[in-house]
Amino acid sequence: MMDFHCHLDLYPDARKIYAETLIKNEFTWLVTTSPRAYAATKNILPPCERLIVSPGLHPEVAERKASELDTLLEQLEPVVAVGEVGLDGSARYKESYALQHRIFSAVISRCANLGGRVISIHSRAAETEVLDYLERHPAFGLAVLHWFTGSASALRRASAGGCWFSVGPAMLASANGRNLASLMPRDRVVPESDGPFGKIAGASLMPWDAGNIACVLSSLWKLPIEQVADMLRANGRRLIEQVLR
Template identity: 55%
Template sequence: MDFHCHLDLYPNAREVCAQAVEKNMFTWLVTTSPRAFSATSKVLGCHANVLITPGLHPEIVHERYGELDNLLEQIKYAPAVGEVGLDGSKRFQHSYEVQRKVFAAVVAQCVNVGGRVLSIHSRQAVKDVLAVLDEHPGFGTAVLHWFTGTAAELKSASDMGCWFSIGPAAFNSASGKALAKKLPRDRVVPESDGPFAQVNGATVMPWSSDHTAELLAQAWGVPVGEVKLGLEFNSRRLIGLIHAVG
């Protein structure tokens, strides 16, 4: 299972997709722009266990802001949305106000269409992401991918009912390991964030969920079998929320 993967951006995307179809019960392919969603749907679509969703990555909002109307239209017909969100890191501060406008418009559209499951980027912007979500009751379900906020922000997000997708690369840092210990265990699902995420110099693949389970088992101090069962249970619940749309 993989709840956040840029399957279309692997160098050998068709081959990796074919392997994911074979190996995974479910793969959530998040796209970075409305145009990418349209193109990827044509090239890699038509697999029952691969979900391709429309998004507009905050890192490229300044380049693709003109595609917002396309995204809002695509959301009407998609059961989930991603990748969307905010990036408050120094590198993208120049586009932060535009990011906020786009994210608010996306969340508002999710309310308009009855709620969606969203895969959300929140690097150095957790407070603002949660504020936008809080301002739009009925938006659906938020899945914060590769969460890197503070422990206090994690608690706030958890108290709001957010889910969290985590992959092996999140354990590369001491802060990531510390946050993993505090995740709400009934709302955690595996992700890869491939091909961007790496562990020991190797690209994380979409079928990395067993590795994630092993790392979570170490963080939580419980048997890996118990974690695998928990992740599968959580995954089926979240897939149910996605399929409940419409």
């Protein structure tokens, strides 16, 4: 199993889930929501060969965590991966949208200046603006768009720009999510859980549940499930080998 977007530090029993994840998963990308959370998580749930921990500043907490931006920009220098960062243009976060832009712009610019990073990006209701920033800073690295919910035209634009997509069971539970997944470039799709926020039937997904997307993608892509599972594994290993290490 592989999981390319998981908030492992935010499970109630994080240490237990961490230990089990190291046994069950070939690879896990633990994204954090703030610079302080990143610093603490590295000590409590340290990175290792099969798990990376990346610094981030989630757009949903932009107002509360904006004072940590300078810390985040410092944290970006020694790492290979960044996340979760991005923009959220939904009505709930309208008041912080200008601030979100300032933070995301600074992060993308910093990544470009550092020679590029692989970035797990939140883009809900802000897909056009996210892609604008990426196109303005072509040296930013590589974008992995997490739980993409934009239009088909935005998906085509992202695909043409070389973006990857992390897709989870919760995303595929909706008709829109399934439609978008059916249109994604199959060689740039990797699994995610988004646990503990990603849920099915009210239960938080675990990092080892990410691979369950193969069953749904098999139907969407009209391919045998074994072939889809092999494709996801090959995609994941390519992303790990070429970018994350």
